[in-house]
Each structure stands twice: as structure tokens, then as C-alpha cells.
Amino acid sequence: MIKETLKIFSQNVRKNKTLMNVILENNKNTIDVILVQEPPKSLICRVPSHTNSLGEPIYGTPNYPDWTLFIRQDPILRPDIIDHCNINILAFHSGQHINFVINVYSDNNQNALQFLN
Amino acid sequence: MLGDFNIRDNNWDPNYPHYSIHTEDLFTLAKSLGLDLSPPLNPGPTRFADNLHDTNFVIDLVFINPNNPGFSQHTLHPKLRRPSDYVPLFIEVGINETNLDNTFWSIGKDNKEEENFIKALTNNILALDTMIIMFKEILEITVQHLANIFSNAWYSHTKKKHITKHSKEWWTYDCTESLNRYRTIGAIEHGREFKSNT
Numbered sequence: 001m002i003k004e005t006l007k008i009f010s011q012n013v014r015k016n017k018t019l020m021n022v023i024l025e026n027n028k029n030t031i032d033v034i035l036v037q038e039p040p041k042s043l044i045c046r047v048p049s050h051t052n053s054l055g056e057p058i059y060g061t062p063n064y065p066d067w068t069l070f071i072r073q074d075p076i077l078r079p080d081i082i083d084h085c086n087i088n089i090l091a092f093h094s095g096q097h098i099n100f101v102i103n104v105y106s107d108n109n110q111n112a113l114q115f116l117n
Numbered sequence: 118m119l120g121d122f123n124i125r126d127n128n129w130d131p132n133y134p135h136y137s138i139h140t141e142d143l144f145t146l147a148k149s150l151g152l153d154l155s156p157p158l159n160p161g162p163t164r165f166a167d168n169l170h171d172t173n174f175v176i177d178l179v180f181i182n183p184n185n186p187g188f189s190q191h192t193l194h195p196k197l198r199r200p201s202d203y204v205p206l207f208i209e210v211g212i213n214e215t216n217l218d219n220t221f222w223s224i225g226k227d228n229k230e231e232e233n234f235i236k237a238l239t240n241n242i243l244a245l246d247t248m249i250i251m252f253k254e255i256l257e258i259t260v261q262h263l264a265n266i267f268s269n270a271w272y273s274h275t276k277k278k279h280i281t282k283h284s285k286e287w288w289t290y291d292c293t294e295s296l297n298r299y300r301t302i303g304a305i306e307h308g309r310e311f312k313s314n315t
Contacts, residue, residue: 004211004212005186005187005209005210005211005212006209006210006211006212007207007208007209008119008206008207008208008209008210009205009206009207009208010119010120010177010179010205010206010208011198011201011203011204011205011206012121012164012177012201012203013201013203014201014202014203016200016201018200019199019200019201022199023205031207035119035120037120037121037203038121094212097212099212101118101119102118102119102120102150103119103120104118104119104120104121104122105120105121106120106121106122106123106124107123108123110123110124110139110142113122113124113139113142113143113146114142116146117142117145117146
């Protein structure tokens with residue numbers, strides 16, 4: 001499908017898992033990209049570990065069948081350009097051009113902004 | 118570029134009387150990316166205070182290339198913020214579609230052309246002399262030569278095709294049928310049938 005515009009939704013969800021699920025459900029037919037700041041993180045499982053008798057905890061954020069989740073190390077988020085937990089660069093092609101969408105969460109100490117500069 | 122920047126400044130929040138020391142860094146960064154601060158169509162706070170003493174803030178900002186049709190067209194939706202004190206933003210940006218390339222180069226699977234392509238690639242790579250790489254310059258020439266081998270082999274054994282509205286869809290009714298059969302029954306022969314259909 002060839003698109004002329006890109007529809008983006010952005011919100012800081014304050015780590016609220018329910019709100020995150022509502023956003024994913026309500027926007028699945030109208031929005032192309034959802035950018036989230038302060039996404040929720042919860043324990044998915046524990047994997048066997050040499051150093052932790054309880055197992056190493058694995059955390060994740062809500063996933064949803066109608067959406068593709070991009071996380072920090074995903075190549076489409078171009079960690080080769082910027083690798084920072086609070087900055088996501090989404091790169092996509094349209095024809096011969098590359099478009100970038102940058103999602104930033106800069107905390108009160110302005111860590112992300114300082115990193116970018 | 119957009120998100121929660123946690124910077125309060127009179128430049129984008131007229132109800133806040135002060136300026137931030139971080140604003141200049143932010144504008145310098147945006148300028149280096151060819152972006153300008155894009156004010157929303159319906160200006161207002163982007164974060165609501167969680168108590169009666171504080172005022173509401175504008176800290177969620179959007180920076181867009183000023184030539185983009187989406188510049189200064191985004192909207193704030195405070196009624197949709199639900200339990201969050203942050204307001205959601207809806208942004209629609211134009212994607213540059215000039216010179217859209219609707220062609221691609223294709224090679225048939227398991228046919229003579231594919232065989233010739235692999236043969237040409239193998240022969241030319243084998244003929245590449247790597248013993249002469251003593252200096253950086255020669256390495257760069259050799260790497261370029263290797264790239265040319267791939268490029269020449271690809272373009273001389275593939276056909277240029279156009280993507281149209283009528284391009285053949287590869288997923289057929291048979292694919293759905295065989296996949297459902299395999300999922301329901303789970304027999305190996307149904308798995309093979311699904312593989313051969315796809």
C-alpha cells in the first residue's frame with residue numbers, strides 16, 4: 001500500500017498498563033504509528049540462571065495482535081544511529097527517500113536531550 | 118521528532134513566565150535536523166497538574182520540517198487522556214512520495230536464470246584475487262569489485278517488473294484451506310501440502 005501521509009499518536013502513559021491496552025485497541029484502525037513515553041513494564045517470566053536461584057526476571061510491555069512492537073534493539077529503530085533507552089528513531093522508506101520519526105522522553109535531568117546534543 | 122521533553126518555557130507556554138536553560142540546546146538540536154517547533158492547531162496544556170496548587174504544563178512538543186504539510190496541523194485531545202495526566206497528540210505528516218519507484222527486479226525461483234545467476238556469482242567471486250590485498254586502497258578497490266560482481270550478476274539475470282494494483286497476490290484460497298487443515302489435524306502431509314501451496 002502506498003501512503004501519502006503518516007498518522008501518529010503520541011502520549012505519555014505513566015506506566016499504566018490498562019491505558020496502554022485501551023490506546024492500542026482504540027487506535028488500531030485509524031493510526032499508523034503509536035509513540036509511547038514511559039511505557040508500562042511488567043514481569044513476564046523468570047529464566048534459569050547461574051547467578052540467581054530464583055531465575056533472571058524477564059520484563060516486557062503489553063503486546064497486541066493488531067500492532068507490531070518495536071523495542072530498543074530492533075533494527076528498524078536504528079540503534080546504530082542512536083542507542084538510548086529514552087530515544088527511539090523509527091526509519092522507513094518512501095520511494096527513494098528515508099523518513100525518520102523520533103520519539104523522545106527526556107526526564108527532569110534532561111538525559112535524552114543531553115545525549116542527543 | 119516528538120515526545121515528552123519535560124521543559125517548561127514561555128516560548129511554547131504563555132502561562133509560564135520563565136525561560137529554560139535547556140531551550141537553546143533543544144532548538145539547536147531541532148535546527149540541525151531541519152526541524153522547527155510545530156505549534157498545535159488547538160494550543161493548550163499537555164500535562165494536567167495532579168493537585169490544586171500547581172498549574173497545568175506544556176511539556177510535550179512536536180518538531181516537524183516546516184515544509185511538511187503536517188507542520189502546525191497536529192491536535193491535542195485532552196478528553197482522551199483518561200487516567201493519565203498527559204494529553205494525547207494526533208499528528209499527521211506528509212510522506213514524500215515524489216519519484217516513487219514502483220518497479221522491482223525479480224528472478225524466478227528454481228529456474229535456469231537463478232542457476233545462471235548463482236553460477237556467474239560463484240565464478241566471478243572465485244576469480245577475485247585476494248592475495249594482492251596489501252594496502253587499504255587495494256582492499257577498497259577489491260571490495261568495490263566484489264560489489265560490482267553482485268550488481269552485474271543481479272541485473273543481467275533478473276527482470277524489471279512493475280508493481281501495479283493488479284499484481285498477483287501470493288496468498289490464495291488454497292493456502293488458507295491447507296493451513297486450516299494443518300492446524301486442525303496436524304498431520305505431516307498437511308504441513309507439506311501447506312508448504313507446497315505457499
